[in-house]
Amino acid sequence: MSAHEPQALPDPKEIAKTYAEVAQRASGLIADHMKRQMKKGVSAPNDDLGIAQAFMDMMAKMLANPYKMAQAQMNLMWDYFSLWQHSSMRMMGMEGAPVAQPKRRQALRRRPMGRAFPVRLHQAVLPDHRPPRA
Numbered sequence: 001m002s003a004h005e006p007q008a009l010p011d012p013k014e015i016a017k018t019y020a021e022v023a024q025r026a027s028g029l030i031a032d033h034m035k036r037q038m039k040k041g042v043s044a045p046n047d048d049l050g051i052a053q054a055f056m057d058m059m060a061k062m063l064a065n066p067y068k069m070a071q072a073q074m075n076l077m078w079d080y081f082s083l084w085q086h087s088s089m090r091m092m093g094m095e096g097a098p099v100a101q102p103k104r105r106q107a108l109r110r111r112p113m114g115r116a117f118p119v120r121l122h123q124a125v126l127p128d129h130r131p132p133r134a
Contacts, residue, residue, distance in 0.1 A: 015066045023059075 034044055047053070062069050079099075086099050 019063050
């Protein structure tokens with residue numbers, strides 16, 4: 001196959017089936033480990049807040065569409081590279097357009113000590129005004 005020939009994408013059903021098999025095997029391994037630990041007198045951890053169930057629900061939703069998950073991962077990587085590139089350029093004294101700017105409606109509040117901070121944490125980390133990449 002030459003470098004210019006497109007590769008066929010794997011079947012999403014097969015990918016989902018593979019992820020499900022891996023999850024089942026991992027669940028069995030964890031259950032076996034917990035049984036061995038309980039025989040040694042170590043009690044199972046409590047999940048009073050439902051954190052484990054929340055993570056299981058999140059993973060089920062993420063794995064429902066593996067292509068969308070892969071696209072989000074690539075966008076995140078692209079954003080990290082872009083941020084590092086622009087930060088490095090500014091450290092070397094070069095000026096460039098900012099990677100992201102807040103919308104006008106994202107007003108900054110003042111703390112009693114006079115420091116400004118974003119209204120919501122995600123505004124500081126991932127501004128939501130950028131168009132999605134194709």
